[in-house]
């Protein structure tokens with residue numbers, strides 16, 4: 001029988017009150033709120049708080065959270081780690097390592113109670129963008145831009161990255177992209193975070209493991225791979241033939257298909273609209289047109305819809321973000337969802353330990369007479385070993 005490309009698909013391994021998906025209708029909800037409404041009316045800060053606490057905050061609670069999120073400066077050991085290695089590290093390796101160093105001075109390290117986890121989560125949400133921006137500035141030989149607490153989360157990130165504040169439309173498009181990437185039920189990285197949290201490890205450890213899982217091209221790396229594919233296509237005219245060639249060679253096209261959705265990924269609906277809007281500003285190549293031509297061909301040939309990674313590439317590109325920062329940005333956004341899941345798993349206080357089906361050789365005797373044993377000493381004597 002042919003192996004499925006997704007393991008554990010459809011297997012329920014946790015009860016969760018954070019996120020729900022209707023794969024046939026293409027609906028995604030955070031804590032009962034439709035992602036389309038959150039993208040229209042919320043901000044990343046408010047959505048992160050919704051994910052962490054379970055309810056939309058009133059204005060006082062939101063203001064309090066925003067002031068906690070103002071702790072955007074990195075501790076010196078994290079800043080130094082980035083400065084030392086920015087030139088010879090891959091972006092996701094850098095992010096993973098830098099986040100790991102955040103636990104050095106964290107009073108909540110090693111703790112699994114809700115209050116400590118919540119404090120650490122807020123710190124991670126606040127500081128991950130600073131890590132990404134500092135890394136990018138340093139690797140270009142530029143001075144890092146200090147975080148500006150008078151700016152929103154989205155404005156501040158783009159200002160730290162580019163050295164100038166974005167216009168309102170650009171900041172809002174980025175904010176919406178962050179909302180859309182903030183959470184997605186038990187995807188591979190979130191499951192990883194929950195497995196780590198289930199052992200009683202702390203939130204930072206779980207997030208570091210989640211970042212490692214996100215880096216793979218079948219998960220968070222898919223948006224970078226999709227963008228690289230469109231760069232190879234070069235134009236909307238060439239896209240259909242290139243897509244057909246890939247399908248004939250049985251190559252997987254990044255940004256298409258999904259382990260859950262049978263309908264159009266609701267995040268892709270919104271990102272496609274943003275991409276189209278920015279493409280109207282002109283400029284070549286027309287990333288939106290290339291992506292759209294590929295989308296049409298893949299649907300005609302295979303009936304597959306885009307996933308979140310298809311249009312996020314062109315959106316980030318229109319916002320001036322280099323391709324190899326797409327996955328780090330995914331991490332900066334998803335840390336809200338990971339943290340909510342870790343808090344939930346810590347509250348549940350159970351280890352996750354599934355089983356495997358053994359397909360190796362059956363029990364067999366150790367061939368002690370036919371080979372020299374590498375062990376110099378036997379604890380229980382030769383008689384015991386031969387019995």
Ligand SMILES: CC(C)(COP(=O)(O)OP(=O)(O)OC[C@H]1O[C@@H](n2cnc3c(N)ncnc32)[C@H](O)[C@@H]1OP(=O)(O)O)[C@@H](O)C(=O)NCCC(=O)NCCS
Nearest residue numbers: 005006218219222251252253254255256257258259307309
């Ligand atoms: C996510 C993924 C692993 C799901 O795979 P899956 O469960 O095998 O998907 P399906 O069962 O719906 O596949 C149906 C058919 O479409 C093909 N298919 C699925 N995704 C494809 C893709 N991205 N490119 C080309 N063909 C694809 C499958 O090979 C299968 O073909 P077959 O009927 O000839 O055997 C797969 O779509 C994939 O690898 N996508 C690209 C990576 C990506 O974008 N990941 C991010 C996900 S958010």
